[in-house]
Amino acid sequence: MSVPQLTISDLAKQLQEQKTTAMAVTRQSIERINSTDGQLNAFVTRCDDAAFKEAAAADVQLRAGSAGPLTGIPLGLKDIFSTKGVRTTCGSKILDNYVPVYDATVVERLRKQGAVIIGKLNMDEFAMGSSNETSSAGVCRNPWDRNHVPGGSSGGSAVAVAAGQVAAALGTDTGGSIRQPAAHCGVVGLKPTYGRVSRYGVIAYASSLDQVGPITRNVEDCALLLAAIAGYDPRDSTSVDRPVPDYQASLNEGVAGKKIGLPREYFIDGLDPEVKRAVDAAMEVYRGLGAELVPVSLPHTDYSVACYYLIATAEASSNLARYDGVRFGVRHAGAGGLIDMYQQTRSAGFGDEVKRRIMLGTYALSSGYYDAYYLKAQKVRTLIRQDFTRVFAQVDLLLTPVAPTAAFKIGEKTDDPLQMYLSDIFTIPANLAGTCAMSIPCGFDAAGLPIGLQLIGKPFGEGEMLQAARAFEQATDWHTRQPSL
Amino acid sequence: MKTRYETVIGLEVHVQLTTATKIFCGCSTAFGQSPNSQTCPVCLGLPGALPVLNREVVNAAIKTGLATNCRIAPYSIFARKNYFYPDLPKGYQISQFELPICEHGWLDISGEEFDPKRVGITRIHMEEDAGKLLHGASAGSLVDLNRACTPLLEVVSEPDMRSAAEAIAYLKQLHQIVVYLGVCDGNLEEGSFRCDANVSVRPVGQVELGTRAELKNLNSFRFIKQAIDFEVERQIELIEEGGKVVQETRLFDPDAGVTRSMRGKEQAHDYRYFPDPDLLPLEVSQDWIDEVRAALPELPGQKRQRYEEDLGLPAYDAAVLAAERPVAEYFEALVAQHNHPKLCSNWVMGEVLAAVKEHDVTIASCPVTPALLAGILKRIEDNTISGKIAKTVFSAIWQSGKSADEVIAEKGLKQVSDSGALDALIDEVIAANPTEVTEYLGGKEKLMGFFVGQVMKASKGKANPGLVNKLLKERLQQKT
Amino acid sequence: MKITEKDVAYVAGLARLALSPDELTDLTGKMDAMLGYVDKLNQLNTDGIVPTAHAVPMANAFRDDQVVASIGAAAALANAPLGVEDYFQVPRVIE
Structure with missing residues (x-):
């Protein structure tokens, strides 16, 4: 078996039993990328040389018997994580030449645990998109059907895992950017509770919504990788100082007796019948496993997209002010003065979607509009949070579709941003409420495109959510299917 | 003509704090280091870097608030003030806008030129400083970010002052307090204590305020006085000539002693303040306040x-x-x-x-x-x-x-208080000055000082002057 | 119309974006559609609702006032589009 088929836990076992070496695994990963990435475009930047060095160091650890579960495991990183000495573009022309001088906390943690960083993965520019079509590195393609999008914004991360290029990857999720591409590519993706994982060194899109999470081939890997990156970081004021539970230890406890809520607002007319069929089947699986399925209501769901697009764009308009051509990045300056330099740099450096969001966010904060837009959205955010608090007093978890449809065709929604935004309706509420949520494979449509099931957990309820995901995975084999490449 | 107008002055003072590190990162705040040597991803505003609040800055704010009779807010928040400028790395300044840490304070001031009065302090808030821009011989401007992210307190007064003398008295008292507290080194020239003055005039008896000008570049108490006096004259003259004061920022030119408009060089301001999502709300408990109060000098x-x-x-x-x-x-x-x-x-x-x-x-x-x-x-x-x-x-x-x-x-500086040793000296002095003795005895009693001086001189300063006095009086008495 | 081309041009100025006439027209239409959509929030009565800035309620994150080594001017300027000696250089700012 080679990397394309293996999970982190399989690989770790083989490495620790010295049936293979980190060098060999790294080589397999790189060969797989060489043979497949021409069709997929998952990688923005490759780190082959550094990866071999890291693999050699991992082999020393493995031979010395001091290896951990991630030692020698080939991983990919969304190109949003600051990586010391490795170009980090965030999918934008404005950062085309940017080489960070520091590592993000999560990268530092992975390195310390001996992981081998294979490269930086494609994404929507500044994580703004649901299709990976806004990247300066070009579109990334769905391995199940290359005419379809992989989802976004962590498209490259989901693709690299689904295509067997790396064992697992990290993405970020602001409004569904881990879960939606994971669903569209048939892999597992988890957005932790806000504050669970450090954001230090993660290029900000919307600071109050962004969260880092794993994209993996199965739930066990997801638990393992989450444990590796989670925990308090004094460099991120919003990271929560709260112990990280042993997710793996409780993974196999099952769902018997658990109450799983089915929010009726997530089963709407726009839901694709094939998606509905797959999710209905998943409900039956849970019923069979002894869970109690309870109809619930999250009445403010319909306001989430509007609420999200005001808050996220407002924060983004400020977060993206630092791209001014002064200290880093690509500067465009003509004969004009300072303001001209700013305008040319930003106009040439940002793509259309980023500009649209900066404009909307700037408007929402501008004099005379703050109360009507930004503040109003923050108040509605409170109502949405309260929906979840109320519902989690009744049930342990929520079960919903991840997206209303399977992956759409490349170019299908690029001319209608609002339609694109509306496709995030089921993933956005968890970001607004700050709670954890994940996507697991639950079937395929007639065209052979994967369908994802969303589980939403209580704040800091990752352990319980992973148990439920694991129980489903053990009862089904959707996660074992692989695209032919 | 001047007496028909009343001057109204409000002051905004930026107090640079003496913490070892910057407000949101661990870089040193030491002054005068080589350019950009005291920087890190946070104060450079690099992608992904995040601010973490220096606890000592909060302590300094609470101290200053208590010393100026402010109410310390149990809940305050940091906000982003958004604008583009090359000395502002993130494209926004982290400051406090709504819900600052201190409000509703006052200082009592007095001076020879005015009746004692109370000046209100509207608010004190914490914020980060910007970097430094240099305009040298080269075609462009140069940016040094060592000062970026240095902690400041902005102390905003009510428009309660009616003359430059009152403004100076307020500033000197505030200066004395922050230096006393040890939160600021008080150096005006290096910019550790910077003042902007909002100055307006109105006809005596008018309730509403006149249009104000904001005066900047006031880096000594003398300049502040000069700038305010000049500005008051200018505004009164303007109004008397039928003109109108426009709300604007004016720079003081210390060489010419005048204020000059910055008009046309400023962009329209729309700072789009909103709560900084990277920082948590600040909750100051009564215990914390009490602790700081107890340690207040x-x-x-x-x-x-x-x-x-x-x-x-x-x-x-x-x-x-x-x-x-x-x-x-x-x-x-x-x-x-x-x-x-x-x-x-x-x-x-x-x-x-x-x-x-x-x-x-x-x-x-x-x-x-x-x-x-x-x-x-x-x-x-x-x-x-x-x-x-x-x-x-x-x-x-x-x-x-x-x-x-x-x-x-x-x-051997011990005072001679032994009457035996002094007697000999006294005798010598009396013997050497017969004329003065006669005059003294004739009623010229102020000559006593002369005799004491002579004895002290003879003792090389060591004689006990009190005892010399007593002994001399007795001996001269005996002469009669 | 929720927003005019004049408004969009003003906002572009604040955001330091230069827009071509075509971009201005296109953006005005798209922003107008978006603002029309977000108007649905006004269906909700939010009187007395406390706004949420952080989804997880938290307060008071501090660091100690301890100096941490800086990265140094060379690293600070490593990515600078234009540097002169140890300074970043920008087009001349008129004071």
Whole structure:
């Protein structure tokens, strides 16, 4: 078996039993990328040389018997994580030449645990998109059907895992950017509770919504990788100082007796019948496993997209002010003065979607509009949070579709941003409420495109959510299917 | 003409804090380092970097708030002030907007040119400083971000001041307080204590405020006074000529002594303040406030009052001694060892401050420590040495660091209080000055001073002047 | 119309974006559609609702006032589009 088929836990076992070496695994990963990435475009930047060095160091650890579960495991990183000495573009022309001088906390943690960083993965520019079509590195393609999008914004991360290029990857999720591409590519993706994982060194899109999470081939890997990156970081004021539970230890406890809520607002007319069929089947699986399925209501769901697009764009308009051509990045300056330099740099450096969001966010904060837009959205955010608090007093978890449809065709929604935004309706509420949520494979449509099931957990309820995901995975084999490449 | 108008002044003071590190990162705040050497991903505004609040900055804000009679907010938040400028790395300044940490304070001011009054303090908030821009010979401007993210307190007054003199009195008092608290080094030239003045005029009796001009670049108390006086004149003249004051920022030109409009060089301001999602709300408990209050030093106003009321010092002495914290601390350490406040005060204000100035040292590093000086004062009061000899002893201690008793013994400076030894000297003096003796006996009693002086001179200053006086009187009496 | 081309041009100025006439027209249409959509929030009565800035309620994150080594001017300027000696250089700012 080679990397394309293996999970982190399989690989770790083989490495620790010295049936293979980190060098060999790294080589397999790189060969797989060489043979497949021409069709997929998952990688923005490759780190082959550094990866071999890291693999050699991992082999020393493995031979010395001091290896951990991630030692020698080939991983990919969304190109949003600051990586010391490795170009980090965030999918934008404005950062085309940017080489960070520091590592993000999560990268530092992975390195310390001996992981081998294979490269930086494609994404929507500044994580703004649901299709990976806004990247300066070009579109990334769905391995199940290359005419379809992989989802976004962590498209490259989901693709690299689904295509067997790396064992697992990290993405970020602001409004569904881990879960939606994971669903569209048939892999597992988890957005932790806000504050669970450090954001230090993660290029900000919307600071109050962004969260880092794993994209993996199965739930066990997801638990393992989450444990590796989670925990308090004094460099991120919003990271929560709260112990990280042993997710793996409780993974196999099952769902018997658990109450799983089915929010009726997530089963709407726009839901694709094939998606509905797959999710209905998943409900039956849970019923069979002894869970109690309870109809619930999250009445403010319909306001989430509007609420999200005001808050996220407002924060983004400020977060993206630092791209001014002064200290880093690509500067465009003509004969004009300072303001001209700013305008040319930003106009040439940002793509259309980023500009649209900066404009909307700037408007929402501008004099005379703050109360009507930004503040109003923050108040509605409170109502949405309260929906979840109320519902989690009744049930342990929520079960919903991840997206209303399977992956759409490349170019299908690029001319209608609002339609694109509306496709995030089921993933956005968890970001607004700050709670954890994940996507697991639950079937395929007639065209052979994967369908994802969303589980939403209580704040800091990752352990319980992973148990439920694991129980489903053990009862089904959707996660074992692989695209032919 | 001037008397028909009333001047209205409000002040915004930026107090740079003396913390070891910046407000949101661990870079040093040391002044005068090579450009961009004191920077990190956070203060450079690199992608992905995040701010974490320096606890000491909050302590400094609470201290300053308490010392200026403010209410300390139990809940305050940081906001982003968004604008583009090359000295502002993130494209926004982290500041406080709604819900600042301190509000509703005041300072009482007094001075010779106005009646004592209370000046309101609207708010005090924490924020980060910007970097420095240099406009050298090169085609462009240069950016040094060492100062970026340095902690500031912005102290905003109510428009309660009616003259430059009142504004200066307020500023000096605020300056004294922040330096006393140790939260600021108070250096105006280096920009540690920066003031912007909002100045307007209105006809006497008018309730609503006139249109104000904001004056900047005021880096000495003298410039502040000049700038305000100039601006008041300018506005009155403008109104008298039928013109209108426009709301604008004006730079003070210290060479010409005038303020100049920055009009046309400013962009429209729409700062789009919103709560910074990277920082958490700040909750200050009553316990925290109490803890800071308990550790607060006695402030200059309180010290002045105590020196007058409890120590019985004249107002002048109290003001001089309390003006600077190291002087007050020296004085209090001295009184603790030698409980004669007025004698202590005389020595600190006289000999000590003069010597410190002459040798260009700080009072804290004065080699004649309060303990050593107390040793001198003790020997004055027990008549071992005269006040005049004491000054010699003081100089000797400054050089040697020895105790007063050691110096007195080594140099043989002990006062002669033995009447036998003095009798001989007195006899000599009387014998040598027969004319003066006759005149004295003829009623010219003020010649006593002359005789005392002669005896002191003969004793090389060591004779006990009181005893000499007494003995001389007796001996001259015998001549009649 | 929720927003005019003039408004969009003003906002572009604040955001330091230069827009071509075509971009201005296109953006005005798209922003107008978006603002029309977000108007649905006004269906909700939010009187007395406390706004949420952080989804997980938290307060008071501090660091100690301890100096941490800086990265140094060379690293600070490593990515600078234009540097002169140890300074970043920008087009001349008129004061």
